[in-house]
Each structure stands twice: as C-alpha cells, then as structure tokens.
Amino acid sequence: MTKKNKEKEMVLLQGNQAIAYGALAAGVNFFAGYPITPSTEIAEILSLELPKRGGSFIQMEDEIASISAIIGGSLAGAKTMTATSGPGFSLMQEGIGFARMTETPCVVVNVMRAGPSTGLPTNPSQGDIMQSRWGTHGDSPAIVLYPNSVKESFELTIRAVNLAEKYRTCVVLLSDEVLGHMREAVMLPDLDDVNIVKRIKPNVPPEWYKHYKNNPKYRTPVANFGEGYRFHVTGLAHDELGFPTNKSEEVDEMMDRLDNKIKHHVDDLIQIESFMMDDATTAILAVGITSRAAKAAVLMARKLGKRVGLIRPLTIWPFPNDIIRKYFSEVKTIIVAELNQGQLYLVIKRIMAYKKKRRIVPLLRNDGELITPQQILDVILEGK
Amino acid sequence: MEKISQKTIHKYLRHNKHFPHVWCPGCSNGIVLGATIRAVAELGLKKDDVAMVSGIGCSSRMPVYVDLNTLHSVHGRAIAYATGIKMVKPKMNVCIVTGDGDATAIGGNHLIHAARRNIDLTVILINNNIYGMTGGQFSPTTPTGDIATTTPYGNIDPVFDICELAMGAGATFVARTSAYHAIEMKSFIKQAFVHDGFSLVEIISACPVIYGRLNRKGDAPEMMRNMKENVITASAYEKLAPENRENKVIRGILRNVDKPEYTKQYAKLVESLKPKAEDSNGN
Ligand SMILES: Cc1ncc(C[n+]2csc(CCOP(=O)(O)OP(=O)(O)O)c2C)c(N)n1
Ligand code: SF4
Numbered sequence: 047m048t049k050k051n052k053e054k055e056m057v058l059l060q061g062n063q064a065i066a067y068g069a070l071a072a073g074v075n076f077f078a079g080y081p082i083t084p085s086t087e088i089a090e091i092l093s094l095e096l097p098k099r100g101g102s103f104i105q106m107e108d109e110i111a112s113i114s115a116i117i118g119g120s121l122a123g124a125k126t127m128t129a130t131s132g133p134g135f136s137l138m139q140e141g142i143g144f145a146r147m148t149e150t151p152c153v154v155v156n157v158m159r160a161g162p163s164t165g166l167p168t169n170p171s172q173g174d175i176m177q178s179r180w181g182t183h184g185d186s187p188a189i190v191l192y193p194n195s196v197k198e199s200f201e202l203t204i205r206a207v208n209l210a211e212k213y214r215t216c217v218v219l220l221s222d223e224v225l226g227h228m229r230e231a232v233m234l235p236d237l238d239d240v241n242i243v244k245r246i247k248p249n250v251p252p253e254w255y256k257h258y259k260n261n262p263k264y265r266t267p268v269a270n271f272g273e274g275y276r277f278h279v280t281g282l283a284h285d286e287l288g289f290p291t292n293k294s295e296e297v298d299e300m301m302d303r304l305d306n307k308i309k310h311h312v313d314d315l316i317q318i319e320s321f322m323m324d325d326a327t328t329a330i331l332a333v334g335i336t337s338r339a340a341k342a343a344v345l346m347a348r349k350l351g352k353r354v355g356l357i358r359p360l361t362i363w364p365f366p367n368d369i370i371r372k373y374f375s376e377v378k379t380i381i382v383a384e385l386n387q388g389q390l391y392l393v394i395k396r397i398m399a400y401k402k403k404r405r406i407v408p409l410l411r412n413d414g415e416l417i418t419p420q421q422i423l424d425v426i427l428e429g430k
Numbered sequence: 431m432e433k434i435s436q437k438t439i440h441k442y443l444r445h446n447k448h449f450p451h452v453w454c455p456g457c458s459n460g461i462v463l464g465a466t467i468r469a470v471a472e473l474g475l476k477k478d479d480v481a482m483v484s485g486i487g488c489s490s491r492m493p494v495y496v497d498l499n500t501l502h503s504v505h506g507r508a509i510a511y512a513t514g515i516k517m518v519k520p521k522m523n524v525c526i527v528t529g530d531g532d533a534t535a536i537g538g539n540h541l542i543h544a545a546r547r548n549i550d551l552t553v554i555l556i557n558n559n560i561y562g563m564t565g566g567q568f569s570p571t572t573p574t575g576d577i578a579t580t581t582p583y584g585n586i587d588p589v590f591d592i593c594e595l596a597m598g599a600g601a602t603f604v605a606r607t608s609a610y611h612a613i614e615m616k617s618f619i620k621q622a623f624v625h626d627g628f629s630l631v632e633i634i635s636a637c638p639v640i641y642g643r644l645n646r647k648g649d650a651p652e653m654m655r656n657m658k659e660n661v662i663t664a665s666a667y668e669k670l671a672p673e674n675r676e677n678k679v680i681r682g683i684l685r686n687v688d689k690p691e692y693t694k695q696y697a698k699l700v701e702s703l704k705p706k707a708e709d710s711n712g713n
Pocket of ligand 2: 452453454456457458459488489558562563636637638639640641
C-alpha cells in the first residue's frame with residue numbers, strides 16, 4: 047500500500063493482512079504483541095511495515111506485557127494496537143480494564159479461535175462475544191466491532207482506531223479464524239480519503255490542565271507524556287486531575303463519565319446491516335463469518351418464497367438493543383446463529399422478552415466448524 | 431557537588447492534595463523518594479522529560495507525589511508499561527519504582543526480558559522483603575525461615591538474589607544499597623539514570639510496621655542500624671571471617687558495562703530502511 051494509491055486496483059488480501067493495513071492507514075505507529083494462531087500474520091506484517099514508516103514494533107514476552115506496552119505507548123502519544131486470540135485475550139483482560147479506567151486509547155484485535163483453553167487453535171469460533179464485553183473485572187462499558195469480510199476488516203480496523211481516540215478507551219476488534227485467513231479481492235481506498243481522528247492537543251497552561259475533564263462534550267484535549275503537561279495516571283478511582291480519590295461524589299463523577307461517553311453516543315457507535323427485512327416474518331441474527339452463511343440462507347429461502355431477512359450488527363457492543371427491537375417488532379421467528387453456546391441468543395432473548403409471542407431459535411455450533419447456509423435453511427423451513 | 435536544598439525538593443513534589451502520604455512512620459519508601467528527587471535534580475533533568483512508572487504496592491505509590499509524567503499501573507507490569515513509553519519516546523528518561531513482589535514475583539517475567547533487551551529503563555527496586563500493601567504475605571525475597579502472614583510456620587521458600595537475577599538476565603547496570611545509605615543511594619540512582627541501557631538499583635529497605643513486627647526486627651531505628659551493619663561493601667565483606675558473613679549483604683555497583691541499547695538498535699534499524707538517495711543502505 048502506497049501513500050498515493052492514485053490508480054486504484056483490486057488487491058487480493060487475507061483478513062489479517064487487511065487488519066494490518068487498516069492499522070497502518072489509521073495511523074497506528076506502535077504495535078506490541080505476542081504470537082498466537084490465528085492472529086500472528088498481523089504482527090508479522092506490522093514487524094515488516096512499521097519500521098519502514100518510522101513506527102515501532104516490539105514482540106513482548108507475553109500478552110500481559112503486550113497490552114501494558116501499548117497502553118504505555120499510547121500515553122506517550124502513539125496510536126497503538128495489539129493482536130491476539132482467545133488465550134492471549136484472556137491474559138489481556140486486566141490491561142483492557144486499565145485502559146478503560148484511565149481512558150487511554152488503544153486497540154486490541156482478537157481473532158477468535160475455538161476454546162475453551164487451547165481448544166482448536168486453527169478453527170473458528172465466536173466464543174468471545176461475552177468476554178469482549180465482560181472479560182475485565184468491575185463494570186465499565188465496552189466498544190467492540192466485528193466485520194464479516196476482508197474489506198470490512200480493513201475498514202473496521204480504521205474505525206476501531208478512530209473510536210479509541212474519539213472515546214478515549216480500549217476498542218476491541220473481533221475477527222475469527224476463517225475471516226482472518228480467507229482471501230478476498232478488495233479495493234483499498236486512497237489514503238488521503240481515509241478519515242483519521244487525531245488527538246486534540248491542549249493549549250491551556252499546564253497548571254490548568256485536567257486529564258479527565260468532566261465535560262458533556264466528551265472530546266476534550268488530551269496531553270501526552272513528555273510534552274509539558276505532567277499529569278498522573280492511575281487505575282485507582284481518580285478525580286479530574288487523575289489523582290486518587292475515594293470521595294463518593296468524585297468516584298460517581300468518574301464512573302458516570304466512563305459510562306456516559308459511550309451511553310450517550312450509541313448512535314455514533316452503532317453500525318448495523320439489515321438485509322431483506324422489509325417484509326420478513328423470519329429474521330436471522332448473525333455476526334462475523336456466520337452472517338455470510340446467513341445471507342446465503344436468506345437468498346435460498348427467498349427463492350423458495352419464504353419471507354426471511356438478516357440482521358447483522360457490526361458494532362457488537364454496545365449492543366444495538368433499540369434498533370434490533372424495531373427490526374424484530376413484526377417478525378414471528380428469530381433465528382440466532384452463532385459459533386458458541388448461545389451468547390447472542392441470551393442477549394436477544396433478554397431484549398425481546400417484552401413480547402412473548404415470538405419464537406427465538408438458537409442455531410449453535412461448537413465443534414470448530416462453520417454453520418452452513420443449508421443448516422440455517424433447514425431451521426427456516428422447520429419453522430413453517 | 432551542588433547541595434540540593436529542601437526547597438528544591440519541594441519543587442519536585444505535587445502539593446495539591448496528595449499529602450500526607452500513605453506510608454507508615456519509619457517506612458523506607460520516603461527515603462527512596464528523597465534520593466530519587468535529588469538524583470533527578472542533580473542531573474538537571476527536565477521534569478517534562480522524566481516519566482516515573484510503578485506497579486502496585488506501598489512502594490508503587492510513589493509516583494503520585496512527584497511532579498513528573500507519572501503512571502501508577504497495575505501489579506507487576508510497570509516495566510512493560512514503561513517499555514511502551516520508551517519505545518514511543520526514546521528520548522525520555524523512564525524510571526520504574528517497584529517493590530520486591532511487584533518486580534520479581536508477578537512481574538518477574540517483564541523484569542528479565544527488559545534486562546535481556548537492555549532497553550534504557552531505570553528500575554528503582556525497593557526490597558522490603560515482604561508484601562507490604564496487602565498486609566505482610568511473603569515475597570520471593572522474604573528470607574527462608576521468616577514469618578509472614580502466609581508463612582505462619584516460617585517460610586520454606588528459597589529467596590531470589592535480585593541483583594544476580596538482573597545480571598543473569600543481561601542488565602548492564604546493577605547496583606545495591608540500603609535505605610540507610612541514602613547518599614550512596616542517590617549516587618547509584620544518578621548513575622542508573624545516566625547509564626545507557628537497562629539499569630537496576632536494589633534498595634534494601636525497612637518495613638518496620640509489618641515485616642519488622644512479624645519478625646521481631648525492632649523498631650524503625652533498630653532496622654536502620656541493622657542495615658548499616660549488615661549491608662556492607664565487598665571489601666568489608668572480604669575482610670570478615672567466613673563465620674561472620676552470614677546475614678551480610680553486599681552493596682555497591684555490581685555491574686556497569688556498555689552494550690547496545692534496545693531503542694538505539696531499533697532506531698538504527700529504522701534508519702537502515704530509509705530509502706537512500708544513492709542506493710546504498712550503509713553497510
Ligand atoms: C493482579 C493483582 N494481584 C494481586 C494484587 C494485590 N497486591 C497489591 S500490592 C501486592 C504486593 C505488593 O508487594 P511489593 O511489590 O513487595 O510492594 P510493597 O507493598 O511491599 O512496597 C499485592 C499482592 C493486585 N493488586 N493485583
Ligand atoms: S506497610 Fe511497610 S512498606 Fe508499606 S508503608 Fe507501611 S512500613 Fe512501608
């Protein structure tokens with residue numbers, strides 16, 4: 047990928063490559079990681095590309111070190127990212143919470159593989175939907191994105207980096223083994239056309255600077271280490287200056303700030319695709335790689351005259367509760383297809399609980415294989 | 431040598447709302463704080479150019495008091511956070527304040543790998559032989575036989591020699607002193623800051639309130655006297671009869687060598703990849 051990609055051409059890219067190139071396009075200039083299948087290509091590509099661009103790459107001693115290093119790097123002013131899979135993602139949880147608590151932008155990519163434990167390292171899964179939301183201790187909102195194509199892997203990586211900056215938090219980008227390793231032809235955008243969110247630098251005198259301003263306009267200027275503003279960062283509950291506090295009013299303000307900056311901007315955060323939902327009486331809910339089979343199943347069912355549609359959130363968290371309720375308000379059957387033991391199924395059951403006369407059917411697969419269009423079609427046909 | 435006045439020290443402290451500090455009376459942590467500030471001041475380092483990173487523990491509470499770029503991270507990971515800062519801003523002086531548990535138990539992996547890389551970080555390791563913050567559980571440096579709240583029958587674990595560990599892992603500047611030897615401490619911390627590579631200064635310290643009480647080590651002054659008598663130079667150690675060497679710990683600069691520093695190596699790599707006008711890549 048060149049800076050001036052004037053003559054645009056189609057390139058054949060792997061999902062993981064697209065994530066690496068997306069990171070570069072978004073301005074990621076520090077990556078720290080630890081190898082793990084099926085995410086390793088991301089680190090390999092960035093080890094090749096970052097030094098060429100004056101950025102930094104480091105292979106750390108483990109995933110805990112990796113997330114720690116990218117948080118440190120972000121505090122020093124870089125746009126930072128790491129990439130991992132299930133076992134590494136588990137190790138990163140404390141760090142993810144620290145980044146959320148200290149409002150330090152960074153991106154964690156989790157190319158999901160089948161678990162639990164070492165599981166099936168080279169097989170896909172969607173087992174970390176809930177871990178990406180609730181994996182770290184304590185209670186704090188999460189931003190989690192999940193593409194379903196190579197092109198979207200590129201685009202959502204850029205979006206993840208931008209959202210991390212905009213909302214000053216750790217954004218998780220989910221992918222899965224199949225998405226990460228499959229190749230598709232994509233047209234990469236001109237880098238000049240890529241929208242990049244830059245950190246707003248403070249211009250107040252240092253003694254006025256507050257690293258954590260309680261400001262309803264959440265985008266406040268943010269200083270970096272080593273640039274004249276000597277602020278304090280701690281994972282302890284802190285006041286606007288970043289200093290530890292246990293005064294309940296100050297803790298409350300902090301918790302509200304963390305919560306509201308996500309809660310009040312759901313519209314900005316949510317991306318969702320609806321496919322053939324206009325007249326649908328049966329809806330499939332699927333994300334990531336499974337949504338591709340679901341789309342194929344919708345087309346097969348339509349050929350048979352069935353009124354079936356698909357809903358696919360690209361933003362998994364915050365979950366698009368209200369939009370989905372609207373889409374599903376008239377459908378009779380909802381099929382939730384996913385590669386786990388029913389994580390999104392639980393969410394759909396919960397948000398649709400207000401209307402009892404509706405079938406919600408889980409279609410789950412846990413054996414490291416993908417759900418096929420035919421499997422989904424069978425469930426669609428059974429329902430009639 | 432320029433004398434650092436009390437007033438100068440105050441210039442390095444944060445006065446808005448962080449005092450009194452959390453440390454117990456007689457704790458060594460304050461002495462290390464004083465020596466660290468004196469080192470930074472005597473070296474004339476610009477406050478903006480210094481980052482102080484810590485983990486979790488009594489010792490790790492230090493950064494909040496100091497008017498530097500300060501990061502109080504999570505337990506055990508300070509060196510990894512600091513590595514990220516240093517990679518992004520190699521010109522910054524990045525020091526780590528950490529405890530024996532923070533650095534050698536939960537954080538042992540990061541310690542040895544940062545030492546192996548020889549990345550230019552300055553580790554100020556306050557070794558009080560116990561987990562102070564959590565109320566006195568044993569650490570990898572609690573002497574065998576000693577009492578901690580989780581070794582009620584006496585500790586059966588062998589101990590780490592932290593300096594040996596750091597040297598074994600590749601640290602290029604390693605020194606040990608005690609909280610009693612405050613002037614030497616300052617001098618070692620200064621040299622560690624100046625050293626271009628991974629440096630570690632182990633400071634044998636007193637936690638009179640927990641470790642001292644559990645092990646009947648006397649009050650704070652008594653523990654200070656012990657440090658004075660037992661933390662000795664290599665030459666003093668050599669002069670002792672073998673039977674008198676038990677309980678003695680050697681202080682001094684144990685290693686000071688020059689080896690390629692990690693971020694400089696990385697910068698060289700970046701330089702070598704730059705497209706050159708005449709197509710040679712310099713080697
Ligand atoms: C992941 C994690 N595990 C455990 C703890 C609890 N904890 C806090 S401080 C500490 C030990 C601190 O001992 P040391 O590093 O020796 O520092 P000291 O308090 O003695 O200065 C422990 C176990 C924690 N905060 N985080
Ligand atoms: S518990 Fe020990 S180490 Fe902690 S502040 Fe008190 S004396 Fe110092």
